[in-house]
Amino acid sequence: MLPRPAIGQAPRRPARRGELTRAKVRSAALLLAPMLVVLAGVALWPLLRTMAFAFTDATLSSMDEAAFIGLENFYNPSWGGLLTDPTWWNAVGNTVRFTLISVSLELVFGLVVALTLDVPFPGRGAVRAIVLIPWAIPTIVSAQMWAWMLNDQFGVINAMLMGLGLIAAPVAWTADPDTAMLAVVMVDVWKATPFMALLILAALQMLPRDCYEAARVDGISPVTVFFRVTLPLIYPAIAVAVIFRGLDAMRVFDLIYVLTSNAEGTMSMSVYARQQLVDFQDVGYGSAAATLLFFIIALLTIAYIVVGRVDLSGERA
């Protein structure tokens, strides 16, 4: 433990950095500046503007005449506001449920796929490329594709299941409120598993081989090796992959909008915000929803990082 400085005495400064280090920092800052400027323009500015709109009563037809109304969009005694809107909380619940289920499934399947692709076999390179196809297709396209595949009368999914004798009558996957969320989750899992697999595979490729040699010499079962050696070693990579996917899933929009439009049973926070902004022209209220969405995602991510002790800076690697 460091001796505590006496009161009134400044703590000791760290040694001054060398000239060379400062020059490096300067050139690094110069090189990063263009990127930071662009990011500020395309990401930070819209975000701040949305947050500013959240405290006004702007509508699409009168964006310029918006008046500041404080927190009324979030809560007010007269008509409730966002925090008392059951539809909003339903959308929050849907989003959280969708995220938990789909990311968990993607993690499990991604792990299985990654472990399989980590084993050398003939044609492995080709298989690795093919596995990535679902991830390469734009979501809007794959959502439309699945919408037809899941169609109750002409859908190939029903035809296959009927052919196998698993279902007696065609199921209206995206229409029935009980199965609509399931369908959305399934399409998301199909699409994002390759991404998960790719990140985990990258971690697997970097594992030190000597642990495995030692384990083999000691005659330890492969299952024990996986849980005692592989999993702890790739945990940081998994944690980062889960954060990436979690962030993505929390702001899900296109998939749900294409498969089930504005139906409340599957409405996500983003679908809600867009509906308020575009369909109802309520820019103020829609921005309030978008702002709250931002903070909910931020909070959940921070909570995950803290609870999961995720190492984002890579210092412990």
Next chain:
Amino acid sequence: MRRTSAVALGIAWAGLAGVATPPHAEAATLSLACSALGIELRLCTETANQWARETGHTVEIVSTPNSATERLALYQQILSAGGDDIDVYQIDVIWPGLLGEHFVDLRPKLLGSEKAHFPALIESSVVDGELKAIPWFADAGLLYYRADLLEKYGAAPPATWAELTEVATTVMDGERAAGQDEMWGYVFQGRAYEGLTCNALEWVDSFGGGTFVDGNGEVTADNPQAVAALETAAGWIGTITPTGVLNYSEEESRSLFQSGNAVFMRNWPYAYALANSPASMVNGRVDVTALPRGGADGSHTGTLGGQLLAVSRYSRNPDIAINLVRYLTSRVVQQRRATEGGFIPTIPALYEDEQVRARLPYLDAIYETFSAAVARPSSQTKDKYNRVSNAVFNAVHTVLSGEMAPAEALSELDGELNRIKRRGW
């Protein structure tokens, strides 16, 4: 514009003899936003260019998104910024209330020529006493049926929903017994979107249950007739209607009907030509009639749809733009659009026109529907119409999917609509 030529124009556009602007006037360039879809775009371009040749002005066509939602968002962005990029807008029949503040009042310039159109269509374009748009072509919900199957089972086209349920059940069961095990009785648009509001309005109105919000802006969603209407509709799901209809829009229901797997279908007039085209499996066996009544004391009805033309307040040449709108909505152009593109005229006189009748065999069914058509409550709910529609289709959707009983859903809808209304529309 000189008064004399204005009066001459007011009489009729028949020969386009009176040219709108005196020859010494400055030639203007107008931009017209219309649909970007095949035949629609072609007709829009050709008729606008025809006007341009007659008047010496130029018209630029601006293609707009096909999706109504996207189109509305684009219009609002341009209009709320006071942009003069577009002079003449093609708008949906439910938008005058939403966008009205940005459009000029056409009535003073039309000199009564708007009286040639169906009154119901003109009324739905009046906001706060101003005529915001002129109808270009009309649409209404219709009942499509398989004439061959009805004949086979000796049934007449149904006049009430109860008859439709009965006929659909008979034919469906008979066809399934004969080995057509994918046959269904009735398909419509049940996805949670504007189309479901149109369908629900037809059920409720045909039972005499009003239009959710009446002409004075009072919420009327919760009444016994509306409950009866929704009970009837909910009874179809899973019996004569596939559960999948809960996610069908127009095209999904049409594809099911066109592949020969449904006896009845509710759809807009556009489906007629497609269902009777060589590519259709039921080609030549499809007929159309007005939608059924709710009961003995109900009425035949259909939700009004269609497109209107409006002139932007920010246009640099509003008078010339109004002139273009008058030409495009005139009898001559509507006749051509009907015969070439199948667009339903909004001028009753054209319903007697031989060429139009030959092109649109279902004109009588449409005429009957229009004389009792029901407008969505958009002009009274103004910029809150989308919220109203959203509340309606979500409530109806929960009823159709069996999550809620009609009476309960409608009383909740009543409360929801009053919440949306707050202190007034």
